[in-house]
Amino acid sequence: MQVEEAIYSRRSIRRYSPRDVPDELVLKLIDAARQAPSSKNSQPWEFIIVRDQEVKEKLAQLAPYGRFITQAPVVVAVVTDPEKSRFHMVDGALAVHNLTLAAWALGLGTCWIGTMDREKAKEILEIPEGKHLLTVLPIGYPAERPQLRPRRPLEQITYLEKYGRKLPEHHG
Amino acid sequence: MQVEEAIYSRRSIRRYSPRDVPDELVLKLIDAARQAPSSKNSQPWEFIIVRDQEVKEKLAQLAPYGRFITQAPVVVAVVTDPEKSRFHMVDGALAVHNLTLAAWALGLGTCWIGTMDREKAKEILEIPEGKHLLTVLPIGYPAERPQLRPRRPLEQITYLEKYGRKLPEHHG
Numbered sequence: 001m002q003v004e005e006a007i008y009s010r011r012s013i014r015r016y017s018p019r020d021v022p023d024e025l026v027l028k029l030i031d032a033a034r035q036a037p038s039s040k041n042s043q044p045w046e047f048i049i050v051r052d053q054e055v056k057e058k059l060a061q062l063a064p065y066g067r068f069i070t071q072a073p074v075v076v077a078v079v080t081d082p083e084k085s086r087f088h089m090v091d092g093a094l095a096v097h098n099l100t101l102a103a104w105a106l107g108l109g110t111c112w113i114g115t116m117d118r119e120k121a122k123e124i125l126e127i128p129e130g131k132h133l134l135t136v137l138p139i140g141y142p143a144e145r146p147q148l149r150p151r152r153p154l155e156q157i158t159y160l161e162k163y164g165r166k167l168p169e170h171h172g
Numbered sequence: 173m174q175v176e177e178a179i180y181s182r183r184s185i186r187r188y189s190p191r192d193v194p195d196e197l198v199l200k201l202i203d204a205a206r207q208a209p210s211s212k213n214s215q216p217w218e219f220i221i222v223r224d225q226e227v228k229e230k231l232a233q234l235a236p237y238g239r240f241i242t243q244a245p246v247v248v249a250v251v252t253d254p255e256k257s258r259f260h261m262v263d264g265a266l267a268v269h270n271l272t273l274a275a276w277a278l279g280l281g282t283c284w285i286g287t288m289d290r291e292k293a294k295e296i297l298e299i300p301e302g303k304h305l306l307t308v309l310p311i312g313y314p315a316e317r318p319q320l321r322p323r324r325p326l327e328q329i330t331y332l333e334k335y336g337r338k339l340p341e342h343h344g
């Protein structure tokens with residue numbers, strides 16, 4: 001799949017087919033993730049492949065907008081390290097987005113789960129105190145085809161030279 | 173360009189050809205950026221297209237690892253809004269990574285500039301106090317072909333089920 005098509009057709013997926021996603025494929029996605037750039041090449045990211053249904057259910061209970069992760073055949077927890085980089089969350093986000101787009105190009109869907117009781121989730125996954133749990137990413141073959149959620153128009157979010165200076169009407 | 177090729181061939185670019193990048197193309201990249209997912213679809217991002225050489229020079233002085241941005245025909249400042257989303261930096265990073273990959277697929281290079289005197293840079297760009305200046309992204313046609321900086325091996329950064337539980341040797 002072409003880059004442009006992946007960027008424009010990608011949707012957050014919250015319903016998954018029961019079809020399995022083998023570890024081989026998950027590792028391919030994590031391999032794509034680790035190609036992301038990071039501050040001073042610190043690579044402040046680690047990944048936990050979670051398949052245990054009980055663990056997925058416990059995590060789902062801690063994520064008010066992520067109850068559906070129990071349906072995904074696999075969940076990847078993304079851990080970042082504040083000691084490796086003060087930009088660890090941003091670097092981790094770039095890695096996750098590589099994973100997301102690589103997954104989409106392979107016909108797989110994901111959804112960023114950001115809101116959760118991180119302390120409890122870290123306990124469940126045995127993540128050391130000093131590390132940050134960035135997201136738990138469900139991965140599976142989509143069982144839905146969501147519409148694009150509306151985006152603010154380009155001319156409302158783009159300025160020329162200084163903040164607040166709008167593009168001329170005819171611009172672009 | 174295919175997604176996989178873009179992810180694996182992308183490099184951070186710090187030397188640019190003098191060839192111009194027209195606004196039309198920059199807007200295409202920002203359009204790709206705003207396709208990113210964001211927490212509750214908050215889209216906490218705005219973009220300032222900077223071409224004024226004096227402004228670029230002032231910004232470069234504030235970014236110890238970004239002096240080279242003066243050479244790029246255009247710099248895009250990415251502004252995020254903590255009031256729109258408490259995940260504004262992460263959401264902004266996803267948008268920037270869409271931009272980065274879309275640029276790469278079009279033969280353009282960028283480099284994430286993260287370390288800078290943000291308060292002074294915000295003043296120069298007239299960014300309101302409550303907003304966050306995430307990065308100033310130089311964009312241009314590459315005048316270098318950097319090698320991939322080494323990545324930690326997949327098996328060092330991936331665990332199974334719990335943090336610290338290594339993949340079996342034969343895994344994947």
